[in-house]
Amino acid sequence: MSHSSGIELSTDLINKFKDMNSSGNGRFIQATIVDETINIKAIEQGTSDFDADLDLVLKYLVEGEPSYILFRTETRDDITNGYKWLLLAYIPDRAKVRMKMLYSSTKARFRTTLGGSTFLYEIHGTVFSDFGKSGYEAFLRHEMSAPPLTEEEEEREKEIELGVSGLGAVPTGMATVTASNGVAFPVDEEVINAVKELCDGGNNYVQIGIDIDNERIVLQAQKSVEIDHLGEEVPLTLPAFHFYRWDHEYEGQQMSKIIYIFSCPDGSGNTKSAPVKQRMLYSTSKGAVESVLTGNGKEVDLKLEINAPKDLSVNDIQDKIHPPPVQEKKMFARPKPKFCRKK
Numbered sequence: 427m428s429h430s431s432g433i434e435l436s437t438d439l440i441n442k443f444k445d446m447n448s449s450g451n452g453r454f455i456q457a458t459i460v461d462e463t464i465n466i467k468a469i470e471q472g473t474s475d476f477d478a479d480l481d482l483v484l485k486y487l488v489e490g491e492p493s494y495i496l497f498r499t500e501t502r503d504d505i506t507n508g509y510k511w512l513l514l515a516y517i518p519d520r521a522k523v524r525m526k527m528l529y530s531s532t533k534a535r536f537r538t539t540l541g542g543s544t545f546l547y548e549i550h551g552t553v554f555s556d557f558g559k560s561g562y563e564a565f566l567r568h569e570m571s572a573p574p575l576t577e578e579e580e581e582r583e584k585e586i587e588l589g590v591s592g593l594g595a596v597p598t599g600m601a602t603v604t605a606s607n608g609v610a611f612p613v614d615e616e617v618i619n620a621v622k623e624l625c626d627g628g629n630n631y632v633q634i635g636i637d638i639d640n641e642r643i644v645l646q647a648q649k650s651v652e653i654d655h656l657g658e659e660v661p662l663t664l665p666a667f668h669f670y671r672w673d674h675e676y677e678g679q680q681m682s683k684i685i686y687i688f689s690c691p692d693g694s695g696n697t698k699s700a701p702v703k704q705r706m707l708y709s710t711s712k713g714a715v716e717s718v719l720t721g722n723g724k725e726v727d728l729k730l731e732i733n734a735p736k737d738l739s740v741n742d743i744q745d746k747i748h749p750p751p752v753q754e755k756k757m758f759a760r761p762k763p764k765f766c767r768k769k
Contacts, residue, residue, distance in 0.1 A: 433532045433702060435464045435539050442466060443540060446498060447508035453479045454497040456486045459528060462702050464535065467493060476500055480559040483514065487554055490520040492529040495557075496536070499546055510546040512562075513537075519552050523641050524707050531706065611636070611711065616645040617718060621669060623648070624684075625722040630671040633659060634715055636707060643715065653743070657735035663698045665690040665708035667715045676748055683727040683747050684719065687738075688712050695734030 439457055446452040453472025457464050468486055472479040476499065483495055495514035503510050513536055517529045530550075537545060549565050551557055556565075620632045633647035646666060651659060653672055660666070668687040675681070690705055691697030700708075716726060728746050732738060 433459060433462050433464060433528070433535060435535060436466070439464060439466050440539065442469065443496060447506070447511075447544070450498070450509065452498065454483065454495050457494045457496065458492070459532065464494070464532065477559045480557075480562050484554055484558045487516050487557065490518050492517045492521050492525055494529075494533070494536070501546060503544060505543050506541060508544070511540075511544055513545045513548040514557060515548070515550045516557065517550065517552060524638055524703055527706065527710070528703055611641060611643050611714065613643040613718060614645060617643055620645050620648040621718050622722055624669055624671050625719065625724045627671075627682075630673065631656070631659065632669045634667040634669070634718075635664065636704075636711060638704065638707065643711075643718075653740055656740075657738040660687075660689045660732070660735040660738065662691060662696060662735075663700070665700050665704055667708075667712070669719055672743070672747070684724060685728045685730065685743065685747075686716055686719070686726040687730045687732060689732050689734075692733040695736040697734045 435457075439455065442455060446455070451471070452469060454470050455466055456468040456470070458467045459465075470479070470482055470486070472482060480497070483497065486495070487493065493516050495512075495516070497512040497514055499510045499512060501510040502508070513533070515529065515533050517526050519526075521529075533548070533550075547565070547569075549556070549562070551561065555561055617632075617634055620629070623629055624632050629648050629650050631647070631649050631651040632645070635644055635646045636642070637644045647659065651670070653670075653674075656668075656670060659668065666689050668685075668689065670685040670687065672683045672685060673680070674683075688708070690708060691700050693699040716729075719726065728743065730738070730743075
């Protein structure tokens with residue numbers, strides 16, 4: 427369910443962590459994601475009192491603003507000769523869905539960069555009370571007493587970590603689609619109507635996007651397009667979803683095939699690479715947007731993922747929808763050995 431965001435730890439953060447880990451000077455580092463990098467926001471020197479320093483964490487948390495805390499314990503790590511750490515992830519329910527997804531999917535970067543054995547525990551919390559001395563003690567009690575999770579419970583835990591449980595902000599009666607990470611997005615009525623019209627034989631091209639600020643699926647374009655000009659509709663700087671109905675004749679028969687395209691610019695072919703947050707959000711929503719079409723009783727005949735308009739080829743589309751027949755190789759009889767030939 428989780429997706430790696432591709433965001434890295436800053437050099438300053440890595441160096442500060444190494445210094446604190448080896449010297450034992452300083453209690454914790456607060457980090458946030460800025461410009462697609464995990465950066466230091468604050469450093470707390472702390473005291474020699476572990477429990478009191480746990481409560482100091484609460485002073486650094488801001489309502490509605492996600493952040494990480496790398497908290498040094500007093501336990502030594504025999505493998506690194508440093509210390510064991512706690513990885514605290516404050517990801518409040520009030521944060522924007524895209525920020526919750528970003529912070530949750532980036533959390534694993536600490537283990538891969540700083541070493542998995544470095545962290546004694548990883549604690550995810552949505553409210554202040556999940557942290558501090560009392561929050562840590564409650565976490566330990568739960569760890570000691572909780573039986574192994576069932577598969578369904580593990581899936582639910584992942585949803586909670588992604589901040590998608592209890593999303594109830596969608597107005598009653600409004601259509602929604604659910605992304606692969608469990609996030610439910612409202613779908614504008616314009617999108618539903620445009621896709622229905624495409625399915626019913628109207629305009630043959632619909633472009634769909636995500637309004638990230640308002641967290642909704644929105645209509646970007648609706649028109650009739652010749653397949654030769656389909657690439658001209660692909661944005662050069664933003665990801666997009668495209669439904670295209672290809673009405674054509676093949677071997678004397680009129681056919682109508684639906685093509686579903688996900689375009690995500692990566693800097694190739696005169697495009698500008700989309701920001702990490704956008705790429706992640708769009709990528710996890712591919713199946714959800716497809717369901718807008720399948721909800722009309724139609725099936726997608728061809729799915730394509732491209733990075734630039736140049737990746738769209740009419741010949742390639744035709745070969746995928748109507749694969750050329752495989753030519754069977756004729757087997758030629760091998761000449762008989764000389765000693766078997768008749769004179």
